[in-house]
Structure formats: C-alpha cells, structure tokens
Amino acid sequence: MVPRSIPLDARHEARPKPALVRFRELFSDGMGFPALMVAPALLTLAVVIGFPIVKGLILSFQMIKLTSPATGGDFTLYNYVKMFSDKNVLASVWRSCVYMSGSVLGATFVGLIAALLTRRAFMGRSLFRTFFILPWAIPAVATTLVWGVMYDANFGVMNRIVQLLPGINSNIEWLIDRDYVLGSLIAVQIWGDFPVAYLFLLAGLQAIPEELYEAANVDGANGWQQFWHITAPQLRYIVTVTIILLGILSFRSFAVIHILTGGGPNRRTETLVIQTYNAAFRSFDFSYGAALGILSLIFSVVIVALYIRLTLGREMRGAAAT
Amino acid sequence: MRNLTLSKAVHRLILVATTICILFPIYWMLVLAFTKLGMSRSVEGFYPASLTFNNFTQLFTERPMLRWLLNSALVASISSALSLLIGTSAGYALSRLHFRGAGLIMILILVTQMMPPTAIVVPIYDLFRQLGMLNTIQGVTLGHISLVIPLAVWMTKGYFDSIPLDLENAARIDGCTRLAAFWHVALPLASPGLIVVFIYGFVTSWHEFLFARTLVSQQELWTGAVGLGSFRGEFFTLFEPQMAASVVFSVPVVLVFMFLQRRLISGGLAGGVR
Amino acid sequence: MAEVNISNVRKAYGSLEIMHGIDIDVAAGEFVVLVGPSGCGKSTLLRMIAGLEDISSGTISIAGRVVNDLQPRDRDIAMVFQNYALYPHMTVAENMSFSLRLQRLGQEQIRERVARAADILDLSQLLERYPRQLSGGQRQRVAMGRAIVRNPQVFLFDEPLSNLDAELRVSMRAQIKELHQRLGTTMIYVTHDQIEAMTMADKIVVMRGGRIEQMGCPLDLYDNPANRFVAGFLGSPAMNFLAGSVDGDGFTSKSGVKVALPANYGAMQGRQVLLGVRPEHIEIVSKDRPDAIVANVALIEPTGLDTLVVARAGQEEVTVSYRGRMDVRVGETVGLLRDPGHLHLFDQSTLARIQPADQQKSMA
Numbered sequence: 001m002v003p004r005s006i007p008l009d010a011r012h013e014a015r016p017k018p019a020l021v022r023f024r025e026l027f028s029d030g031m032g033f034p035a036l037m038v039a040p041a042l043l044t045l046a047v048v049i050g051f052p053i054v055k056g057l058i059l060s061f062q063m064i065k066l067t068s069p070a071t072g073g074d075f076t077l078y079n080y081v082k083m084f085s086d087k088n089v090l091a092s093v094w095r096s097c098v099y100m101s102g103s104v105l106g107a108t109f110v111g112l113i114a115a116l117l118t119r120r121a122f123m124g125r126s127l128f129r130t131f132f133i134l135p136w137a138i139p140a141v142a143t144t145l146v147w148g149v150m151y152d153a154n155f156g157v158m159n160r161i162v163q164l165l166p167g168i169n170s171n172i173e174w175l176i177d178r179d180y181v182l183g184s185l186i187a188v189q190i191w192g193d194f195p196v197a198y199l200f201l202l203a204g205l206q207a208i209p210e211e212l213y214e215a216a217n218v219d220g221a222n223g224w225q226q227f228w229h230i231t232a233p234q235l236r237y238i239v240t241v242t243i244i245l246l247g248i249l250s251f252r253s254f255a256v257i258h259i260l261t262g263g264g265p266n267r268r269t270e271t272l273v274i275q276t277y278n279a280a281f282r283s284f285d286f287s288y289g290a291a292l293g294i295l296s297l298i299f300s301v302v303i304v305a306l307y308i309r310l311t312l313g314r315e316m317r318g319a320a321a322t
Numbered sequence: 323m324r325n326l327t328l329s330k331a332v333h334r335l336i337l338v339a340t341t342i343c344i345l346f347p348i349y350w351m352l353v354l355a356f357t358k359l360g361m362s363r364s365v366e367g368f369y370p371a372s373l374t375f376n377n378f379t380q381l382f383t384e385r386p387m388l389r390w391l392l393n394s395a396l397v398a399s400i401s402s403a404l405s406l407l408i409g410t411s412a413g414y415a416l417s418r419l420h421f422r423g424a425g426l427i428m429i430l431i432l433v434t435q436m437m438p439p440t441a442i443v444v445p446i447y448d449l450f451r452q453l454g455m456l457n458t459i460q461g462v463t464l465g466h467i468s469l470v471i472p473l474a475v476w477m478t479k480g481y482f483d484s485i486p487l488d489l490e491n492a493a494r495i496d497g498c499t500r501l502a503a504f505w506h507v508a509l510p511l512a513s514p515g516l517i518v519v520f521i522y523g524f525v526t527s528w529h530e531f532l533f534a535r536t537l538v539s540q541q542e543l544w545t546g547a548v549g550l551g552s553f554r555g556e557f558f559t560l561f562e563p564q565m566a567a568s569v570v571f572s573v574p575v576v577l578v579f580m581f582l583q584r585r586l587i588s589g590g591l592a593g594g595v596r
Numbered sequence: 597m598a599e600v601n602i603s604n605v606r607k608a609y610g611s612l613e614i615m616h617g618i619d620i621d622v623a624a625g626e627f628v629v630l631v632g633p634s635g636c637g638k639s640t641l642l643r644m645i646a647g648l649e650d651i652s653s654g655t656i657s658i659a660g661r662v663v664n665d666l667q668p669r670d671r672d673i674a675m676v677f678q679n680y681a682l683y684p685h686m687t688v689a690e691n692m693s694f695s696l697r698l699q700r701l702g703q704e705q706i707r708e709r710v711a712r713a714a715d716i717l718d719l720s721q722l723l724e725r726y727p728r729q730l731s732g733g734q735r736q737r738v739a740m741g742r743a744i745v746r747n748p749q750v751f752l753f754d755e756p757l758s759n760l761d762a763e764l765r766v767s768m769r770a771q772i773k774e775l776h777q778r779l780g781t782t783m784i785y786v787t788h789d790q791i792e793a794m795t796m797a798d799k800i801v802v803m804r805g806g807r808i809e810q811m812g813c814p815l816d817l818y819d820n821p822a823n824r825f826v827a828g829f830l831g832s833p834a835m836n837f838l839a840g841s842v843d844g845d846g847f848t849s850k851s852g853v854k855v856a857l858p859a860n861y862g863a864m865q866g867r868q869v870l871l872g873v874r875p876e877h878i879e880i881v882s883k884d885r886p887d888a889i890v891a892n893v894a895l896i897e898p899t900g901l902d903t904l905v906v907a908r909a910g911q912e913e914v915t916v917s918y919r920g921r922m923d924v925r926v927g928e929t930v931g932l933l934r935d936p937g938h939l940h941l942f943d944q945s946t947l948a949r950i951q952p953a954d955q956q957k958s959m960a
Contacts, residue, residue, distance in 0.1 A: 140531060
C-alpha cells in the first residue's frame with residue numbers, strides 16, 4: 001500500500017528573509033529583474049550607437065575638416081545651410097530613391113518568380129531552393145567584384161552575353177556610360193538582395209491554404225485568375241513587409257556602389273549614403289559628412305515608422321481582436 | 323492529362339532558365355578563379371579555356387590572405403558572441419516581461435538596426451581617432467557589435483516568443499526565481515535558436531565592409547572583405563586572383579548556409595518579420 | 597494540507613476591472629472546482645492563487661499566511677497546467693525531480709520520492725523517457741507526478757484534462773479523485789466542463805464574468821440553482837426554460853402553454869418569470885391524459901442508455917430525457933407531464949431564483 005502522504009523533510013517556514021537575500025531577489029525575481037536583463041544591451045547600444053549619434057550631432061554643428069587646420073569646434077549652422085542649398089544633396093536623395101525603387105521592384109519580382117517556381121514539391125526542389133538563396137550567402141564585396149569583372153567594357157562577359165542578342169554588336173561601357181551605369185548597379189543590388197524577397201514570399205506562399213486553390217480549381221479558375229484572386233491578395237501583407245525591408249537594404253547599400261563606381265561617373269551614382277562617405281573620407285569634411293549622416297538617419301526613422309505602422313500595428317490589432 | 327505534362331514542362335523550362343541566370347555570376351567567379359593569371363581577358367566562350375590552381379596558392383604565399391581570413395574570423399566570432407551574450411537577455415526581457423518602456427526600447431533597437439551605418443561611421447571614426455582606436459581589431463569589433471546587437475535582440479526575442487510561457491511558470495512554481503527559470507528552462511530550450519543567431523551575427527560581421535574599410539588602414543589588420551578589394555589597382559585589376567580570393571572568402575559562409583539551410587531560413591524569417 | 601482563503605479579490609487592467617471581488621474559503625483537504633464558460637475568470641483566479649498573476653486588491657492566504665506578495669516558489673503549491681508544461685529538455689525523472697533538486701535535497705532522498713510518486717502514477721517504466729516520447733495521457737500523469745513529489749500544501753489544476761480524448765478523460769477524472777482521497781491535500785481545480793465539476797468536486801464555484809454566481813456542494817447547486825445561469829450551466833442536457841407569467845393556478849407561457857404550479861407559488865400572481873424544468877423531470881405520457889401538456893415530437897436522439905426527445909408545445913421547445921427505450925415517432929402527438937416536485941422559477945428581469953413561499957413543504 002502506498003502511504004497517505006509523502007513524508008516531509010524540510011518544509012520551510014515563513015521566516016522573514018535577511019536584507020541581503022531580499023536585495024538579491026529584487027533582481028532575480030522582483031521589480032529589478034527587467035532592468036537586470038535589459039541593461040547590458042541598452043548600455044552597449046548607448047556606447048556603440050547612441051554615443052556616436054550624439055557625437056555626430058555635435059560634429060554636424062561644428063566645422064571639423066581633416067585637411068584644413070583652420071577649422072574649429074564653435075557652434076555653427078553652416079553645414080545645414082550648405083546641405084539645404086547644395087543641389088547635389090537633392091540629387092543624391094533623388095538617386096537614392098531611384099536606386100531603391102529599382103532594386104526593390106527588381107528583387108521583389110525575381111524573388112516572386114523564384115518563389116512561385118519552388119512553392120510546390122517536385123524532385124530536386126530543395127536543390128533549387130539552395131541555388132536561389134546562394135547569392136545571399138556570398139559576401140557583398142565578392143558579389144560586387146565578380147559583377148565588376150563581368151561589366152568590364154573590353155573583356156567582360158556581359159558584353160558577350162548581350163551581343164548574343166540580335167542588333168547589339170558594339171561593346172557597352174556598363175559602368176561608365178551615363179545611360180547604363182545606374183541600371184548596372186541596380187542589377188548587382190537585385191542579384192544580392194532577391195534571396196531575401198524569395199524567402200519571405202516563399203514562406204508567404206506556403207502559408208496560403210491549399211484548399212483555396214482546390215476550391216478555385218473546382219470553380220474553374222485558370223492559373224492567372226488563381227494568382228490574381230487568391231495568391232495576390234493573400235500575399236499583400238508579406239509583400240509590403242518585404243518591400244520595406246528590401247528598401248532599407250538598398251538604401252543602406254554601400255559596398256556595391258563604392259566599389260564599382262565610387263559614386264561616379266560625374267556623381268551619376270552618388271546616393272545619399274555614398275555622398276556621406278565621400279564628404280567625410282574623400283573631401284575629409286567630417287562635419288558635413290556628419291550632417292549628411294543625420295539626414296540619412298532621419299530617412300531611416302521615416303522608413304522604420306512605416307514598417308512599425310504595418311507590422312506592430314497589425315500585431316496589436318491582432319492582440320486586441322482576441 | 324496532356325495539359326498537365328505541358329504545364330510541367332513549362333515549369334521546368336522557366337525554372338532552369340531562372341537558375342542559369344541566377345547562378346551565372348557564381349559560375350563565372352569560379353571560371354575566372356581557375357583561369358591562368360592574365361588569361362581572363364582572352365577567355366572567348368562561356369567556359370574556362372585553361373585550368374590552374376595557382377591563383378589560390380598565390381593568395382596564401384604572396385598575399386596575407388590567411389591573415390585576413392583569421393582577422394575576419396576573430397572579429398566575427400568575438401562580435402557575434404558578445405552580441406549574443408548581451409542581446410539574449412534583452413531579447414528575453416522584451417519577450418517575457420511587460421515593463422514600462424519596452425515598446426520604446428524595441429522601436430529604438432529597430433531604428434538602430436535599420437539606419438545606414440554611414441550615419442554613424444563618421445562620428446565613430448572621429449571618436450576612435452581621438453581615443454587612438456583606429457587601426458585596432460577591437461575598434462572594428464566594436465563597430466560590428468553595433469550592427470549585430472540589434473539583430474541579436476530581435477531574433478532572440480522571436481525565439482523566446484515561441485517557447486510556451488507556462489514552462490517558465492511551472493519552473494517558478496517548482497521553486498525557481500525568474501532568473502533561474504530563464505537559466506534552467508528558457509535558455510536551454512532557446513539554444514538551437516541562439517546558435518542560429520550566432521551564425522547570423524557571424525555572417526553579418528564576416529560580410530561587413532564599411533567599418534572594416536574605414537576604421538583600419540594597415541594591411542595586416544584588414545578583414546577578408548577589405549582584402550578582396552586590394553587586387554584593384556588604380557589602372558589595372560588582377561581579375562583572376564581577385565576572383566580566387568572571393569571564392570575562398572565566400573566558401574565558409576556558403577557551406578554553413580547549405581548545411582544549415584532549413585534552420586537558418588526559419589530563424590531569419592522569425593527575426594525579420596517580427 | 598492547508599486552507600485557502602480568498603477575500604474580496606479584484607483584478608483590474610487600468611480602469612477595466614475583470615474580477616469583481618471574489619470571496620472563497622477552501623477548507624483544508626477540500627476539493628474545490630472552479631467552473632464557468634471561457635473568459636469567466638476561473639483560470640485567472642487560479643493563476644492569482646499560484647502567484648503568476650498580480651492581485652489588484654483583496655487578499656489570498658494559504659494556511660493562514662497572506663501570500664499576496666510572495667513569489668510562486670514561496671507559496672508551497674504545485675500546479676498542473678492545461679498543456680502540462682513539461683520541460684521538453686528533461687526526462688520524466690528530471691521533470692519530476694526538478695523542484696527537489698532546486699531545494700537541494702540529497703540524491704538518495706530525491707530518488708526515493710520520485711520512485712514513490714512514479715509508483716502511485718504508474719510511471720516507473722517511463723522515467724528515462726523524454727516528454728516528446730510520451731502519449732497525451734502519460735504526459736498528463738507526469739505533470740501530476742511533478743506536482744505530487746513536492747508534497748505541497750495545495751494542488752492547483754488548470755483544465756488538466758481538456759487535451760485528452762473522451763475516454764482517457766473519464767479514467768483520469770477517476771484517478772485524480774482517487775489521488776485526492778489518498779493524499780488528502782487541498783485541491784483547487786479549474787474546468788469548463790460541468791460534468792468534471794459535478795463528479796469531482798466537494799465544492800463547486802460557478803463563475804461568470806469575473807463574479808461568483810453560486811458556490812456549494814454539487815448536488816445542492818444542481819437541485820437549487822441560485823439563478824438562471826447556474827441552472828442552465830449545470831446538467832446535460834440543459835434545463836428547459838419557458839418564458840411566461842404566473843396567473844391563476846399556474847404558469848402560462850408566452851404562446852399559451854399552461855403548467856400547473858404547486859400551491860406555494862400562488863402569491864406571485866402576474867409576475868413575469870422563467871419556468872425551469874430539467875429534462876429528466878418530464879414524463880412522456882398519453883396525449884389523452886387530462887393533466888398532460890399536448891406536444892409534437894420534433895426530434896428523437898437515442899443514446900442507448902437513455903433517449904432524448906425534443907417536443908414542441910405551441911411555440912415552446914422542450915427536451916425530455918427518458919431512461920430506457922421509448923416507442924414514439926417524430927411527428928407523433930404526445931402528452932408531457934412535469935414532476936411537480938422539481939420546478940424552478942426565475943425572475944425574468946433579475947434571472948434570480950424565486951423561492952417558493954413555503955420551501956419546506958414543497959421539498960417534502
């Protein structure tokens with residue numbers, strides 16, 4: 001027979017705890033616990049990001065140039081006045097927008113094609129899936145360099161490829177010709193970024209219940225109608241998120257442009273990010289570079305605000321609905 | 323029935339065409355990496371005319387490629403490990419504890435993750451110049467931590483969100499403090515995810531170019547990403563060794579991605595969508 | 597063994613109050629079931645007792661000690677969760693011994709206690725398995741094992757059987773009840789299933805919308821529900837309700853069905869009421885009997901053990917539960933005869949039970 005109750009050995013009595021124990025429990029179990037957990041990350045972020053941002057703000061209101069000794073730390077609005085009257089700034093903001101839209105549209109399109117091609121099971125699907133995310137694994141620098149080699153106007157393979165097409169028989173100067181250069185860079189950005197779109201859209205596609213397509217089949221909808229009436233509406237949210245993330249990636253893009261053209265020829269490919277870098281590290285005008293940095297920070301805050309409205313807003317609405 | 327085979331054939335055709343387009347740059351990278359020095363200019367078709375392994379051996383004999391790879395590995399493992407250490411506890415707190423200001427912290431971290439690094443590279447350079455931290459491995463590592471921590475916080479938060487809260491409740495009833503419940507229950511259960519976060523952080527740092535390029539000018543302190551660019555001269559670029567270096571630098575990450583594909587993908591989505 | 601006293605406990609999120617002053621006294625060794633529809637606050641209340649939810653005001657005490665500000669680990673309780681919450685990275689033995697290891701008991705002692713609990717729950721063969729290798733019923737038993745090795749003052753159960761299939765649920769129900777009789781420990785059990793509540797409880801607490809509707813021993817609640825909600829919630833098939841008024845010698849429903857009332861209801865002339873009759877308190881008789889209500893059979897559901905007949909009298913639909921087989925057909929006209937000893941009247945506006953003028957007499 002089993003005893004009525006398992007014997008007790010050490011039932012702790014409700015004794016008041018010593019002060020040291022109570023202090024320790026404040027952080028391991030009480031009000032102090034969240035602080036204990038969050039503090040390391042916040043402190044580190046404050047040091048590696050917060051502090052530089054503050055320092056950047058200060059710099060942007062000074063006149064610090066590495067080249068000229070006659071510069072100083074006195075407060076000045078000069079850099080901001082310069083920034084708003086500099087037509088190169090407006091031009092580079094515009095170029096950033098063009099570069100972003102081109103890259104985002106292209107990467108989303110390629111990603112969607114790839115996702116549609118591998119959404120359903122077939123022999124060798126996982127192999128193709130690996131192929132489609134491979135560009136993501138390759139460092140942007142290496143990607144950029146190989147495209148640079150391919151784009152070489154005299155020996156590059158790109159000219160040989162396009163000359164397979166009828167009607168083209170002269171070499172194109174991909175990275176010099178002002179009509180081609182931005183497009184050439186966007187192609188590289190697309191190649192490096194589309195795997196992100198691919199993964200998100202594939203996940204989105206696979207989350208669409210198969211019954212919807214079965215029902216549509218029964219109703220006699222053809223492939224195009226199915227895409228338009230089932231796939232597209234179901235993917236809307238994930239496409240929006242993808243577009244914003246891709247937009248951020250291409251907005252931040254540095255290695256591709258810096259290595260291939262450095263912003264040239266004649267500033268044709270100078271985006272805001274490149275202009276910031278060039279101002280600081282080519283013209284050595286640190287204060288102006290810092291001011292441009294603040295401008296790009298404001299841009300990204302706007303993008304993040306958009307992103308949050310879409311994702312967190314959706315989450316909160318979801319939580320409120322339950 | 324015929325309709326079905328036809329649509330299958332069309333599918334395969336587009337699939338193969340897309341794959342060729344996508345893989346071509348990688349293929350071309352390999353072709354040139356195995357082409358004799360200076361011979362890439364005379365490659366006529368779309369396949370290698372001659373094969374050589376010289377470019378690879380040269381990387382390690384005539385250039386400090388090994389040094390660059392080791393620098394990359396050092397910077398990447400330290401910045402990713404530290405970020406994981408620091409980011410995990412914050413990710414846990416943001417997932418589990420509903421304290422004041424949690425939403426604001428998440429948004430701030432998101433902003434830092436999304437802003438272009440050029441926004442802070444200028445002041446960081448200026449700070450490091452004043453502190454004498456230019457041209458140090460620690461400096462680059464610190465710069466990379468600023469990129470990886472936000473990623474680590476968001477991704478670990480995603481993993482902790484996927485662990486049922488009642489497991490920690492059960493542990494707290496069983497006699498754990500909140501800290502002990504985190505340590506004994508949440509952390510071991512999240513550990514597969516934390517490995518994924520570590521790999522993402524590692525790859526982010528391994529790929530990073532801007533900080534590595536600006537904060538260090540001494541050749542022996544370069545990371546691989548910067549070293550790759552050194553084959554470009556003002557007037558003349560050594561295509562073949564450059565491509566060989568690109569291959570060597572890409573291979574470790576490509577291998578990791580191929581072997582851990584499934585886990586990395588779901589982890590990346592969790593970190594990205596949320 | 598310990599008593600649990602919950603007194604005037606409230607919970608509010610900002611200005612939104614979701615618990616409106618709960619008072620429950622659980623005697624030492626008692627088996628109390630909190631039951632109610634989802635969202636009634638029963639799980640929240642249990643979590644408040646466990647210390648997993650904060651209390652906005654009021655006090656909860658266990659064994660005479662106010663535990664409001666104590667962490668869950670200091671309350672000397674054990675809890676079985678709805679999804680069991682077994683630690684996936686620990687074996688069954690490790691799951692069960694986790695709390696003991698945290699208390700830093702000796703190896704030998706831990707082994708002994710785990711073995712004894714495993715023996716009680718028939719888990720001895722499974723000690724080295726991981727939760728993912730167990731069936732639903734086995735996991736459920738491990739969750740209970742983890743609770744009983746602690747030998748706590750109070751057991752808390754949060755819908756522990758809702759993830760099991762019907763057959764297993766019935767046998768686990770019996771096991772838990774047997775465990776209670778064997779250990780004699782105070783148990784507080786949350787469920788939405790009124791059958792679980794009826795069969796297991798020493799005392800049932802029916803909750804709705806963050807309030808207690810009624811509490812007491814199961815059969816008392818069944819026979820004397822305090823209001824329409826409790827009457828309808830306990831019992832399956834549910835009690836029949838007819839809306840109407842008291843006039844003359846009885847009750848007249850809106851569509852004119854007349855039911856005679858015992859004399860002690862006579863003082864309620866003209867009052868708007870709900871008449872409640874449990875399905876087992878209606879008899880099907882020949883339509884020719886003068887005291888029967890004439891009705892049409894709309895639906896017959898034989899379960900084997902008993903037969904449910906849904907009949908329509910005027911606009912009213914009445915469910916009758918009949919022990920055994922019955923020879924009626926759908927569409928047939930029958931007579932319904934209510935058992936005069938088991939009528940319930942509820943006020944139509946307050947929905948509270950109306951006590952007959954002379955309770956003793958009607959009960960007799």
